[in-house]
Amino acid sequence: MNILVCAKQVPNTNEVKIDPVKGTLIREGVESILNPDDANALEEALRLKDQYEDVKVTVLSMGPPQADDMLRECLAMGADEAVLVSDKAFGGADTWATSNTISAAIKKAGSFDIIFAGRQAIDGDTAQVGPQIAEKLGLPQITYVQSFELDGDTVTVQRQLENGYEVIRVKTPVLLTAVKELNQPRYMNVKGIYDAYKKEIPVWGIDDIPVEKEVVGLKASPTKVFRSFTPAPKGKGVMLEGPAREKVANLINNLQKQHII
């Protein structure tokens, strides 16, 4: 069984700060991590490898050369192979152009029974690339997967909804996107880390994958960033003073005066 995992290296957005003068993101010193939902995607693939014989897990990522670090982390967790899709021509792409690149790279990488991806990446939070890869590969998709079972070529999953979940059945091949409730990702192990640095991670550029140059990168992207800005802070509110009981009484008074209650 061949399994592919789509992974993205992202800045740890919990650490991202805004330059108060320039109003831009400060990315220096911010660590890069394996996107959290993608770690759940990889874990589920590795569990299949633990459970069945002849399972090969390949991790594929599109990103800058330094994403090699993240792919080695995936190998150290237990993936068999990793591929980095990297070329300046792919840069600045929106989800439409990104999925053109990644789906072409997947075609080159082989044929897969299951493709796991994270639901969304924490830098963009769009949740669009997974479904768009599925569309371009002609595969069925199930997003927000919170539980997964495989029986022969039949996959049964719980798909998370806002107020519950649905149970969905599908035959492989299929693309699934993982949410954090799916599992608890494992840590790298020492032998894995050692082996990971001996493995070669191929880097595929635009001439290595079956894709038209006109459908990748910034220029081909249907959406453009018109402007970006930092959210305006709200005006300072009222800090209520005095003993706790007085604060509560003052609060009720104020809300009445404002006709809130």
Add this chain to the structure above:
Amino acid sequence: MENRNEYRNVWVYAEQRQGAITPVVYELLGEGKKIAEKTGSELCAFLIGSNVASLAGELIEYGAEKVYLAESPLLEYYTTDGYAKVLSDAIKEYKPEIVLYGATHIGRDLAPRIAARVNTGLTADCTKLEVDPEDKKLMQTRPAFGGNLMATIVCPDHRPQMSTVRPGVMEKAARNSDNKGSVIQVDMQLEPADIRTEVIEIVKHKKDMVSLVDANFIVSGGKGLGCADGFAMLRQLAEVLGGTVGASRAAVDAGWIDHANQVGQTGTTVKPTIYFACGISGAIQHLAGMSESDIIIAINKNPMAPIFDIADYGIVGDVNEVVPMLIEAFTQYNGEKEFA
């Protein structure tokens, strides 16, 4: 790209589940109406399902001038394959200029698949939509980097322009039973074999309170509550107010309360009349989901907690002391109101 001018009208994907319109649709109709007026076009709703024709009248009362109706027993449950085929075929045929979806677990599954099929752009989780006064293009604003940065996205050369819109952010359309509109039956070519996934079961969590998105009053708790029992106290305050309970990610991760109650970047976005933040420090991911509340009341032991920067009223103190006092005060207030 074919001629952009062939594309007209604003479409709202009228998401329904088990025959009930998803609340965000009313917000999309409210926002869609403004956009249709500014672009000089019609507001249309696109309704997919089985035996859902009765909902068309409701969509018209909420402002849709046309309702496209796609009905088939094959469409009883939402499936990506079935719904994406019907809606993308219709987009290719009728050529809407703008298509809006709720950024729900269904909208965020359907819209990207359609965008890939009809080869256009899609902007996720928009919190603001505007029309460029000069060229009438749609300006779609969304948070990125965990809400640290806002980006305004445009789709200049591809049509339709498509957005998913975060629930709870836009103003609901007003309902008017005098509204008139037409219903258009959509011709479909849909075979059972087109749908590769099978919905076996839909399981709903038991809900004893109003949903977060609909609540006027939300009492939310965070790590500062100290333990899971703190939520019992918050539930009591929510009951007195006729509201519901929310939570920060930290409280959900601690296992004190279900993910369904989570407010913020990876949870639900809310816009209640009053939002109580009890023992919530105010991480930017949390603020992203509640900062649009009319009134924010923060209770926290730490006077330096960032939640106080956006609070309308701040109480520095122990939640376990202050919340019971609030329960008492609001109970008394309710009593006085009743006899006034």
